[in-house]
Amino acid sequence: MNEMDNKWIGKNTIRPDGADKVTGRAEYGADTIMPGMIWGKVLRSPYPHATIKSINTKKAEELDGVFSVATSADCVDFPVDTPVILGIQDIRWMARNVLAKEKALFHGHPIAAVAARTEEIAEKACELIEVDYVVHPWAIEIDDAIKPDAPILHDFIKFDGKPSNIAGTLEHKKGNIEEGFKDADIIIEKEFETAAVHQGYLETHACLVSVSPDDRTTIWSSSQGQFMVRAMTSFITGIPQSSIRAIPAEIGGGFGGKTIVYLEPVATILSKKSGRPVKMVMTREEVMRASGPTSGSKSKVKIGAKNNGKITAAQGTFYLQAGAFPGAPIRGAAGCCLAPYDIPNAHTFGYDVVSNRSKVAAYRAPGAPIGAYAVECVLDEVAEALKMCPLEFRLKNAAKEGTKAVHGPTYPVMGYVETLEACLSHPHYKAPLKKLQGRGYASGFWFNAGGESSAQVNITEDGNVVVTTGHPDIGGSRASIANITAELLGIDVNRVSVLIGDTATIGFSNLTGGSRVLFASALVVTESTNQVIDILKDRASKIWNIDKEAIEWENGEARPAGDNAGKFKPLSLVELAEQATPTGGPIGAGHQVNTVGAEGGFATHICDVEVDIELGIARVIRYTAAQDVGKAIHPAYVEGQLQGGVVQGIGWALNEEYIYNKEGKLDNPGFLDYRIPVCSDLPMIDTILVEVPNPQHPQGVRGVGEVPIVPPLSAIANAIYNAIGTRFYSLPMSPPKVLEKISD
Amino acid sequence: MSEVKFISPETIEQAVDAYSKSSKEGNTKILAGGTDLLVQIRSGISQPDTIIDIKNIKELKEISNDNGSYTIGAAVAGAVLDEEEDFGNNWPGVLEALKLIGSEQIQGRASLGGNLCNASPAGDSVPALIASGATVKIQGPEGERKMPIESFHVGPGKTNLKNGEIVVNFQFPKKQKHSGDAYLRMIPRTEMDIAVVGCAVNVTIENDKCVDARVALGAVAPTALLIEDASKALIGSNFEKKAVEKAALACEAACNPIDDKRGTISYRKKVSKVLFKRALEKAIERAKRG
Structure with a gap:
């Protein structure tokens, strides 16, 4: 199709969902009501790690206004040692995350649920449920979970032949890493940490479920996939998929966090047992405590290069928190981190670590920002040691069409180089900086699908x-x-x-x-x-x-x-x-x-920060994101995706973190103390839409939504170094941490 | 939620009467703007049997200016005081502190009286009120009394109010010539946050000399503090570096903070000095202007 002749592709047409959203008519997860509807509430574990010896629901059932009570005994039994794979999830874990079975594995883990005439009665009934717990020592941080005498979450998970909290590994290899480092004139190796961060969608999880006497089930809910809701609910409740109709609501943000279920199977059980439609809506606190953040991490990255600027070898080891059940996004970290570069010898290794935190859920390019953060920060140090411009250094090592990527594929036509060139020729690249201001660069990759x-x-x-x-x-x-x-x-x-x-x-x-x-x-x-x-x-x-x-x-x-x-x-x-x-x-x-035929996306970002060195506050004052978007079918929406990803990356880099207290409980389960950026924290995010069409798609489409969250973490860290000469190896770079380090 | 008795008196006497009676029978809460109370009720922190809404009491909603001495009703909302142009010219520090509470929407409800009685160590308006030298008028079953703001709090969430007593208004001293006040707080974000440290400074200058100074800190101790040693260091000085440094050290020394999710002890101590210096600079600039 000749682009010049396009009448609609590439045009910012009016959003079909816009009028409903701005006038408040759009129906979100919590907006559906039905005659006879009752309310479901969840009883959650007060302990981060405990065996559930028994659950007595008698008193709750007897409370006036209570219609039904659900526990894991009402779910299909999936033995712990037999995988039940659905996409990237395992229903063994999903069922136990929805309602705990043998053990409560994190503070806030659902133990039972009640449906009653009102939310208040349901809450009161939850308090009447008697649970006999045997409390165990717990592990929250990665180091505590992998030390030799760590409390073990799942006895049957073995690593090196012994029970372990390391639930899985993944590695990518290319060339000969030892030879590669031998060839290097300069080698830099650093360790990094990132905190667990939440997707921060504004709409909390919500659903309404009605099960008829013959088990025909209708689910209204806000999710990223009505078929996923149908399948997972079917697995966990035993109702065949043909009897379940899942109706998608408008979604008030998901960012990956709504790719699994929390409430729908529970509401289905409660509705089936009560004969009434059951509505459930999570509070923000429940969302923060029990729905998936993405992993916190620790990692080590080593990169070697010749004096002429060619990278000879790269090695990365990434430990990612999975939360209570296996499934940390190690593929995103170990698979994406070196993808923008043509590196002859490389080895990346990921560890999936369970601990007594809520189960992680997908979050925008899951794992990739963690891998890129470590790699792109080390690359900045290598470029500095080689006295090269960080963008020119990346250009010299950039992957191109025909490059064999560390994670496997040989690239077809791709636009990484174009993003670097776009940044080099953008006015931002040469804009003057004042005292205590600095500029940082980083690139990123996401597979797309x-x-x-x-x-x-x-x-x-x-x-x-x-x-x-x-x-x-x-x-x-x-x-x-x-x-x-x-x-x-x-x-x-x-x-x-x-x-x-x-x-x-x-x-x-x-x-x-x-x-x-x-x-x-x-x-x-x-x-x-x-x-x-x-x-x-x-x-x-x-x-x-x-x-x-x-x-x-x-x-x-x-x-x-x-x-x-x-x-x-x-x-x-x-x-x-x-x-x-x-x-x-x-x-x-x-x-x-x-x-088939999805191709990856690449981005390069330029970030300016200003640091208040007396208070330790780093503020992003200018930001430009260049990305190969394939073909922008609706450019305003594409720009919105880039800007949104950058903003979430800024939050991740500067202030967002899951803070656990000494009792193993999340200490900041709300938007006051879990600090996502507010508008006044942000500059306008400039975008450069580089269009190198995907040759395997009729319109040239590549995914655009995930790549933009990959570079910001390191772009900001590199910019702070450029501003004040101090490198930070731990996120978030929050004011107390920044001030402490620069006061040393 | 169980039943809650809601009383909406129109006079202070009625309010005091209802408050002292109901307090004996159960948990009673005073409602002004409700921006703290409603959140506490929703989260289960507060479960009152009786709520007394004081918004309909005339005296609590009044703003008056008696020859330069302001009296501000305890329930006057931030947005209302903001529109009282001359108040901001007299007490810009108090106004900027009050305006930092919550969002635009919250400003339509939040009041100085509510912020004071909520007794959070991090309440933004409290250090500014202390620095201004304002007193609070209290009425209870045994009559009326006045108290300097710095004496009002006992600890987090605790005040010196006796049973049945309510805060009526704030009385500000007449603003001195060449005086100025300022309030600054440190938050990790740019808005919608709670002070990690707050600092208010109020200075009066005569012939380039500091003749009066009041310095207050918030969020660094169980209650907001008046830093008398900082005043002593400044009064009589020309704000020379040595004096300012001495006052800053007094601020740091007065800090008795906690390590929590919002900031560490060492961070709060360091920041108290920095904010003091910045607030002082701003206050001096204002004092020189007016």
Whole structure:
């Protein structure tokens, strides 16, 4: 498709969800109500680590107004030693995270749940549940979890033949690491730490579930995947997927944190047992205590380079917190950290460490910011030692088309070099700095993803278009799909309506995550739309009584072509729709497939900070993010993704952290003391959209949502060093930490 | 939630009467703007049987200026005081401290009286009120009494109010010529946060000499503190480096903070000195102007 001719792709069309959202009409997870609805509440563990000997729910059940009580005894039993894999999750762990079984593994772990006439009664009933605990010593931090005499969370997890909290490892190797370091003129090795951080979505988890007497179940909830909700609820409750209809609500932020369930299976059990629709809404405190943050980490990175600036070897070891159950995003850390570079000899190693924290959930490029933080900080030190500009140093070692990446693939066409060049030629690169101001640079990578997607494109009787896909829209997929459909059909974008189907109305579609949705759904929508165009040509051929092949579709109408050109008056979409019934019936087509051909995304960021050295406060005063976005289908939304990722990275770098007290409890379970950035903390985030289209996609789409959170942690650390000459190896770089280090 | 009795008196006498009676029977809370109380009720920290809403009492909502001496009702909201133009010209430090409490929306409800009675060691307006030299008027079953702000608190969440007593208003001294006050706080973010350290300074200058000074710190001890040694170091000086340094050291020495999620002991001590110097500079600048 010739880009210059694009009418809708690349245009900032009006958001189809905008009017509802700004007028308060949009229905989020907590907005659905039903007649006869009752409220569910969760009893949570007061201990970070305890064996549950017994749960007595009798008194709670007897309380006036209580309808049902649920414990893990009501869930399907998944033996601890048999994996039950669903995507990247294991239902063994998911079931135990939703309702604790043998043990309470973190403070706030759900133990039981009550459904009652009001939330207050349900809460009171929770207090009446008697749980007999045997309290164990606990481990919160990685060092405490991996020391020789650490309390073991799961007895059957073995490492080196012994019970361990190391639940898994992953490594990537390329070349010969020893030889690589031998060739180096300079080697720098450093250790780093990052704190666990929460996704910080504003909408707390919420759902309404109604189970009929024959087990037919309807779930309204806010999630990143209605099919994920259906599948996990089915596994945990034993109700077949065919009996569950999961209806996606608008989503008030997810960032990966809503790719698993917390409430839906519990509400389903409570509804099934009570015969009433059950609504559950988490408080912010529950979200902070018991829904997934991403891992805290410790890591060590060693990089060697020649005096001419070529990197000869790189090595990285990453320990990531998994929380109470295995599944830390070590692949993101060990797999992405060296991806922007062409390094002949490399070795990365990740450890998945369980401890008595809430189970981690995906968070925007899971694990990748942790890996990149360590690598990009060391690269900054190597560049300094070599007296090279950090961007030129990266350019000299940049991966290109044909480079074999450390994590495996050989890259096709990709735009990393272009992001470096865009930064080098941007005014920000040369802008003057004042005293105590500094500039830092960092790059980042994320895999992106394809996977299952379904779409249906229907022509309405009045000749307009309804597109249905199966992915919750968390980053502008509806607007982008509207642009693509309008472009393909050659009609005004306002004639295209894009809806998110529920599990009963559209084919299986994997969840919204991995930066996969636009890549995947654009593929199936394109295929469906092309099929519709084919049908439309077929209908015109019937009306004109000529071969379908002699018809072309252009500008929203069927035109006779070739020998027949000009012989008939073109038939518009509206005219063809009017004649749909006599020419063969309804016009529409659907497509469902496991999409392949997703390609990674690269970014390079420039960050300026100013440090108040008396108070230890670092503030970001200017920020520019350059990213290979493939093709920006809706540029404003793409910019929004870049800006949002950067802002979350700024929070991660400067102030956000899970703080545990001596009792093993989270001490800051709210937005007052868990400090995500507020607007006044931030400068305008400038974006540079580099477009190197993905050759394996009809519109050139690459995922854009995750890469932008990867570089900020190190870009900010490097900028602080540039401002005050002190390097920080531990996040967050909060004022007390900064002041303490610079006062030394 | 169980039933709560809600009383909305229109006179101080009615309020005091209701308060002293209901306090004997159960847990009673006074409601002004409610920006602290409602949060405490929701989170289960406070479970009152009776709430007495004092917003409808005229005297508690009044602002008056008697020849340069301001009296501000305990329940006057931050946004209302902000619109009282001349108050900010007289006591810019008090106003800037009050305005730091919460967001724009909170400012429509939050009051000096509420901030004082909530008795958080980190309450922003308290150090500024102490530095201003304001007194608080209290009325109870045994009549009326006045108290300097620095004597009001006993510890976190605890005040010197006796049973049935309510705070009526704040009385500010007449602003001296060439005096100025300022309040600064340290928070990790730029807004929507709680002071890790707060410092208020109020100075009066005559012929380039400091003739009066009051310095107060918040969030560094169980209650906000008046730092008398800092006043002594400044009074009589020309704000020369030595005097300022001595006053800053007095601030640091007075700190008795805790290590918590918001800041460490050593951080709070260091920051108290820095904020003092910065607030002093701002106060001097204002004093020279007015």
